Amino acid sequence: xxxxxxxxxxxxxPEGAIVSLNCTYSNxxxxxxxxxxxYSRKGPELLMYTYSSGNKEDGRFTAQVDKSSKYISLFIRDxxxxxxxxxxxxxxxxxKYIFGTGTRLKVLA
Amino acid sequence: xxxxxxxxxxxVTQMGQEVILxxxxxxxxxxxxxxxxxxxxxxxxxxxxYNNEISEKSEIFDDQFSVxxxxxxxxxxxxxxxxxxxxxxxxxxxxxxQDQPQxxxxxxxxxxL
Numbered sequence: 664x665x666x667x668x669x670x671x672x673x674x675x676x677p678e679g680a681i682v683s684l685n686c687t688y689s690n691x692x693x694x695x696x697x698x699x700x701x702y703s704r705k706g707p708e709l710l711m712y713t714y715s716s717g718n719k720e721d722g723r724f725t726a727q728v729d730k731s732s733k734y735i736s737l738f739i740r741d742x743x744x745x746x747x748x749x750x751x752x753x754x755x756x757x758x759k760y761i762f763g764t765g766t767r768l769k770v771l772a
Numbered sequence: 773x774x775x776x777x778x779x780x781x782x783x784v785t786q787m788g789q790e791v792i793l794x795x796x797x798x799x800x801x802x803x804x805x806x807x808x809x810x811x812x813x814x815x816x817x818x819x820x821x822y823n824n825e826i827s828e829k830s831e832i833f834d835d836q837f838s839v840x841x842x843x844x845x846x847x848x849x850x851x852x853x854x855x856x857x858x859x860x861x862x863x864x865x866x867x868x869x870q871d872q873p874q875x876x877x878x879x880x881x882x883x884x885l
Contacts, residue, residue, distance in 0.1 A: 697873055706776075706863050706876040707815065714871075751815065758803070758820035758828040760874060765814065 666690060669752055669763030677771050682739040686752035686763045689733065693754040693761075696728050698737045701749045701765065710750075711737065742770045774798045776877035778864050784883045785854050793849045793880045795864030804847045805865040805874060806839065808832070815863065821847065822870075851882075859884045 669686045676682055684698075695714055699707035711726035713719045719726045727736040735752055749765040777796045785791045797804050806818040819829040821839050838850045847866075851858055861881050865874040 695871070695873075699876075704878075704881075706778075706878040709873050709875060712873040753815075758805070758822075758870065759817035759830070760805075760807075760815075761817070762815040 666761045667752060667754055667763040670766055671764050673767040673769060675769045675771060676742055678742060678744060680742050680770070682737075682742050682746070682768060682770075684737040684739075684750050684752070684766050684768070686735045687733055688735070688754050688761075690754075690756065691730070691733065692756045695755040696726070696735050697753040697755070697760065698724075698726055698735075699751040699753060699762075700746075701751055707751055742768075744770050744772045746770050776864055776866055776875055778862075778877035778880050780880060781878070782881045782883070784885065787856055787884050788853050791851050791854055791882065793851075793862050793864075793882070795847045795849075795866075795877060796845050797847055797864065797866030798868075798875060799845070801866035801868045801875075803827075803867045803870055803874075804839075804841070805867075806849045807863045807865065807876075808860040809863065809879075810860045818849075818862075854882075854884045856884050858882060 667688045698711040701707045716728050716730045723740045725738040747769045751765045752763045753760040779794045804821045809815045819833045820827045836852045861879040863879045865876045867874045
């Protein structure tokens with residue numbers, strides 16, 4: 664079983680749609696949960712960082728963690744063409760981050 | 773906003789040659805990391821470094837790899853004898869405290885010929 668699983672997409676949505684991105688993880692010892700955005704030929708850019716179960720909101724982005732089902736989500740409201748990128752989920756128990764494969768998102772104008 | 777910077781952005785090297793990838797982490801950060809991303813694959817952890825020593829490394833980080841913080845600002849990854857399969861994007865990351873999020877640079881694209 665992979666440590667972090669993420670649907671690679673691609674996911675295409677019209678501008679203004681609500682986007683839901685999801686990951687599952689296998690190790691209950693993971694404590695930290697991150698979402699990064701990665702544009703082509705760029706490094707991962709931190710979007711959200713959470714520690715506990717529940718929701719965390721930042722502008723148009725909401726991160727959701729359910730530790731009981733080992734499920735993490737990122738919601739993007741009012742999606743924009745500039746949101747088109749690859750979204751990486753990551754978890755961590757110690758020093759290292761373990762990433763999912765990334766979901767490619769395309770928001771159509 | 774402070775950022776992690778990496779040089780060069782693209783490095784082309786002959787197989788068997790040594791290569792050094794350079795990173796300048798965010799200035800007040802204490803924990804430093806290298807990750808790699810082979811084209812089309814996930815970002816993979818290589819090594820973490822704190823207080824001038826390796827704190828954790830992956831099975832990828834074998835004897836061909838080494839890291840160093842030669843001064844107060846730089847953090848380097850050396851690959852002693854490059855192989856074709858070392859071709860990848862290499863990302864440096866840093867964080868001030870272990871339980872704070874890691875911030876990544878834009879990477880060095882390493883191409884081994």
